[in-house]
Amino acid sequence: MHAADKHCVPKPAPLFFSYLEGKRNLNFLNFLKVFRKLSFQVNWNTKEILYRLDVGWPKYSEYFTGTTFCVAVDSLNGLVYVAQRGDNIPKVLVFTEDGYFLRAWNYTVDSPHGIFAASTPHEQSIWITDVGSGSYGHTVKKYSSLGDLVQVLGTPGKKGSGLNPLQFDNPAELYVEDTGDIYIVDGDGGLNNRLIKLSQDFSILWLRGENGSGPAKFNIPHSVTVDSTGRVWVADRGNKRIQVFDKETGELLGTWDNCFVQEGPSAVRFTPDEKYLIVAQLNLSRLSVVAAPPVGDIGMCSVISTIQLADQVLPHLLEVDRKTGAIYVAEIGAKQVQNLLSTAKKLSLNSSLRLLS
Numbered sequence: 611m612h613a614a615d616k617h618c619v620p621k622p623a624p625l626f627f628s629y630l631e632g633k634r635n636l637n638f639l640n641f642l643k644v645f646r647k648l649s650f651q652v653n654w655n656t657k658e659i660l661y662r663l664d665v666g667w668p669k670y671s672e673y674f675t676g677t678t679f680c681v682a683v684d685s686l687n688g689l690v691y692v693a694q695r696g697d698n699i700p701k702v703l704v705f706t707e708d709g710y711f712l713r714a715w716n717y718t719v720d721s722p723h724g725i726f727a728a729s730t731p732h733e734q735s736i737w738i739t740d741v742g743s744g745s746y747g748h749t750v751k752k753y754s755s756l757g758d759l760v761q762v763l764g765t766p767g768k769k770g771s772g773l774n775p776l777q778f779d780n781p782a783e784l785y786v787e788d789t790g791d792i793y794i795v796d797g798d799g800g801l802n803n804r805l806i807k808l809s810q811d812f813s814i815l816w817l818r819g820e821n822g823s824g825p826a827k828f829n830i831p832h833s834v835t836v837d838s839t840g841r842v843w844v845a846d847r848g849n850k851r852i853q854v855f856d857k858e859t860g861e862l863l864g865t866w867d868n869c870f871v872q873e874g875p876s877a878v879r880f881t882p883d884e885k886y887l888i889v890a891q892l893n894l895s896r897l898s899v900v901a902a903p904p905v906g907d908i909g910m911c912s913v914i915s916t917i918q919l920a921d922q923v924l925p926h927l928l929e930v931d932r933k934t935g936a937i938y939v940a941e942i943g944a945k946q947v948q949n950l951l952s953t954a955k956k957l958s959l960n961s962s963l964r965l966l967s
Contacts, residue, residue, distance in 0.1 A: 659953055660886075660899060660914075660915060660952065660953055661899075661917065661937065661950040661951060661952060661953065662950065662951050662953060663948065663949075663950055663951075664709075664936075664948075664949040664950070664951050666709060667708075667709040667948070667949035668705050668709035668710070668711065668947070669708075669709045669710055669711070670711065671946055673703055673705075673711050673714075674692070674694065674703075674945055674946050674947070675694070675696060675699045675700075676694035676695050676696025676699045676701075676945070677694055677695045677696060677942050677945050678692055678693075678694045678926075678940045678941060678942065678945055678946060678947050679693055679694065679695055679722055679723055679724075679926050679927065679940055679942055680692075680693045680722060680723065680724050680725040680783075680926065680927040680940050681693075681725065681927065681928065681929050681938045681939070681940040681947050682725040682726050682727040682736065682929050683707075683727055683929045683930070683931045683932070683936075683938060684727040684729040684734060684755070685729065685931050685932040685933040685934075686729040686730070686731070686734070686933075687729060687734060687755075688706060688707045689704060689705070689706065689707070689712070689727070689755070690704070690705045690706070690707060690938060690947075691703070691704055691705075691725055691727055691736055692704075692705070692725075692940065692947050693719070693722035693725045693738060693940075694722070694945075695721050695722065699716075700714030700715065700716045701715070701716045701719040701722055702714060702715050702716070702719065702722070702725075702736070702738075702757065707931070707934070707936075709949070713756075715753075715756070715757030716757075717753075717757055717758075717759060718746050718751065718759050719738060719740060719746060719751075720740050720741075720742025720743075720744040720745070720746035720747045721740060721741050721742035721743075721744075721747065722738050722739070722740060722741075723739045723740065723741045723780070723781070723782055723783070723798060724738070724739040724781070724782055724783030724784060724833075724927060725737065725738050725739075725927075726783075726784050726785060726786055727929075728786040728788075730788050734754075734755045735752050735753065735754060735755070735760065735786075736752070736753045736754070736755060736757075737750065737751065737752050737753075737784055737786060737792075738750070738751050738753065739778075739781040739782060739783060739784060739794070740781075741780040741781065741782075741798055741800075744767060745766060745767040746766055746767065747766070747767055747769075748764055748765065748766070748767065748768060748769040748770075748777070748778050748779055748780065748781070749762055749763060749764040749765070749766050749778065749781075750762075750763040750764055750778065750781050750784060750794060751763070761812075763776060763778075763808075763812060764776060764777055764778040764781070765777050769800060769801065770801070771801050771802050773814060773817070776806075776812075776814070778794075778796050778800075778802065779796065779797070779800030779801040779802050780796075780797065780798040780799055780800035780802075781794055781795070781796045781797075781798070782795045782796070782797065782798040782830075782831060782832045782833065783795050783832065783833045783834055783927060784834065785834050785835050785836050787836060789810065790809070790810025791807060791808065791809060791810060791815070791857075792807070792808040792809075792810075792812075793805065793806070793807050793808075793834050793836060793842055793857075794806045794807075794808070794834070795828075795831035795832065795833065795834045795844060795845075796831070797819075797821075797828060797830060797831050798830060798832060799830055803819055803820060803821040803822075803827070803828035803829060803830065803831060804817055804818065804819035804820065804828065804831070805817070805818045805819050805828070805831060805834065805842070805844055805855065805860075807842075807857070807860065816859070816860035817860075818855060818860045818862075819831065823849050825853075825862055825865070826853065826855075826862045827849075828844070828846050828848070828849065828853075829846065829847070829848025829849045830846070830847040830848035830874075831844050831845065831846055831847070832845045832846075832847040832874075832875070832876050832877070833845035833847075833875070833876060833877045833878045833879075833927060834878070835878050835879050835880060836857055837880055837884055837902070838884060839905045840856060840857045840858060841854050841855070841856065841857065841863060842854065842855040842856070842857050843878050843887065844878075845874070845875040845876060845877060845878045845889070846874065846875075847874040847875060847876055848874060849867075849874060850867060850870040850871065850873065850874035850875075851865050851866055851867035851870060851874065851875075852865070852866040852867075852870075852875055852878060852889070852911070853865050853866075854866075854908050863908055864908025864909070865908070866908070866910065866911035867911075868910050868911050869889075869898065869900065869911035869912075869913055870891070870911075872891070872894060873891045873892070873893055873894050874891070875889045875890065875891060876890050876891060876892040876925070876926060876927065877889065877890035877925065877926070877927045877928045879928055879929060879930045879937075880902065880930065881930055881935055881952075882930070882931075882932050882933070882935050883935075884902055885901075885902055886899045886900060886901060886902055886914065887899075887900045887901075887902050888900075888928060888930060888937055890925040890926070890927070890928050890939065891925075892924050892925060892926060892942075893924065895918065895919040895920065895921060895922065895923040895924060895925060895943070896916055896917065896918055896919065896925075897916065897917040897919070897925060897928070897937070897939065897950075898913045898915075898916050898917075899913070899914045899915045899916070899917070900912065900913055900914065901913075901914050917950065919939075919941070919944075919948075920944070922943040922944075923941045923943050923944045924941055924942045924943030924944070925939045925940070925941050926940050926941065926942045927940050928940065934951075934952060934954075935952030935954055936949055936950060936951050936952055937949070937950040937952075938950075
């Protein structure tokens with residue numbers, strides 16, 4: 611090889627260093643077979659690798675028989691809930707954190723959009739936003755962990771903007787605090803573009819937003835999360851920004867619009883230590899690890915690293931395990947859920963070798 615040619619040889623992706631070092635004599639064809647399945651590349655702006663793809667999750671991907679729209683994690687009990695759309699299929703799948711399938715249920719779910727697992731020592735429940743046009747649509751529903759319907763918010767099968775009784779039109783996602791307070795982003799392309807906070811007895815505490823691009827207005831509010839300092843973060847997808855509100859008053863605290871020039875955010879979740887905010891961009895098939903700002907200063911958005919998924923994977927919504935820090939990504943293009951392990955909980959060498967053999 612000529613000296614000039616040496617500079618043309620591509621460097622192996624950082625994701626595979628631990629694999630290659632542990633199995634130097636791996637058959638090259640087998641390696642390529644695994645590589646095709648990963649559909650995953652990391653572009654790091656820092657030297658530290660924060661996440662690694664768990665290619666063994668779930669144990670059997672055949673359980674994904676529809677389009678996977680959302681995923682929730684019950685960190686307390688080590689369970690992962692996946693909601694999918696399709697005809698004559700189970701709408702909710704339940705896995706262990708290790709990727710083993712446990713059960714499925716399909717009661718009173720039309721077209722799931724968002725899902726959240728509220729888990730405390732006193733109660734475990736699953737919340738689903740339903741955007742279907744059938745008899746169960748335009749609602750926010752609470753289920754037991756076994757799929758029993760407990761509570762319905764909204765008017766089933768009828769969209770609207772009313773507050774008494776409360777109505778929804780394509781509610782996108784919700785976040786439930788341990789106190790029982792609920793934050794709902796209502797408006798995945800429907801009549802409403804608003805953020806609603808409900809008390810644990812479902813009374814409206816405050817409401818913000820309407821259709822528009824000005825401060826505290828929304829264009830497809832798609833995802834919502836809350837940090838431990840009392841700030842509510844909303845992925846204002848159509849306006850290509852994240853807006854931040856005070857959880858007690860609903861006051862607008864600040865806006866991030868400098869990181870999403872190409873496409874707006876579709877999902878937002880914090881890492882357990884709240885050092886980073888994980889943001890998904892649907893049509894770019896990209897996840898961004900964004901530095902979380904200190905209390906009292908929203909500042910400007912700063913991307914620490916990006917995780918580029920394969921073309922047309924389309925990450926819709928995601929969840930972060932509060933205990934392990936693992937990221938679960940629901941991908942409507944690939945029709946699967948991928949698990950990205952935090953390097954704080956590293957894959958063992960033996961596990962890596964088994965996955966590549």
